[in-house]
Amino acid sequence: MYYALTALALKNGFETSNHGQLIGWFNKEYILNKRLDPHFGKILRNAFHNRTKGDYDAFIDFPRNEVDLMLLEMTDFIHAIKKLLQQ
Numbered sequence: 001m002y003y004a005l006t007a008l009a010l011k012n013g014f015e016t017s018n019h020g021q022l023i024g025w026f027n028k029e030y031i032l033n034k035r036l037d038p039h040f041g042k043i044l045r046n047a048f049h050n051r052t053k054g055d056y057d058a059f060i061d062f063p064r065n066e067v068d069l070m071l072l073e074m075t076d077f078i079h080a081i082k083k084l085l086q087q
Contacts, residue, residue, distance in 0.1 A: 001081075004077070005044070026044065043073045
């Protein structure tokens with residue numbers, strides 16, 4: 001998701017290596033401006049939160065049903081970003 005979003009940012013002349021700045025840019029340019037359904041902002045926020053938990057919590061266990069949902073949301077998110085990249 002990060003690399004798909006980075007590609008979208010670069011296409012729009014925005015460059016950063018900071019996840020927080022990239023998410024902020026995406027929310028400002030695509031979610032707040034209603035260029036993309038707010039659901040995708042929530043997917044990105046949840047993915048970043050889960051990634052942070054996975055990287056920094058001492059012990060983390062994601063139940064199978066949550067992982068299945070994350071995979072589905074990630075696929076939807078990347079598909080939406082691909083459409084934007086093709087415009």
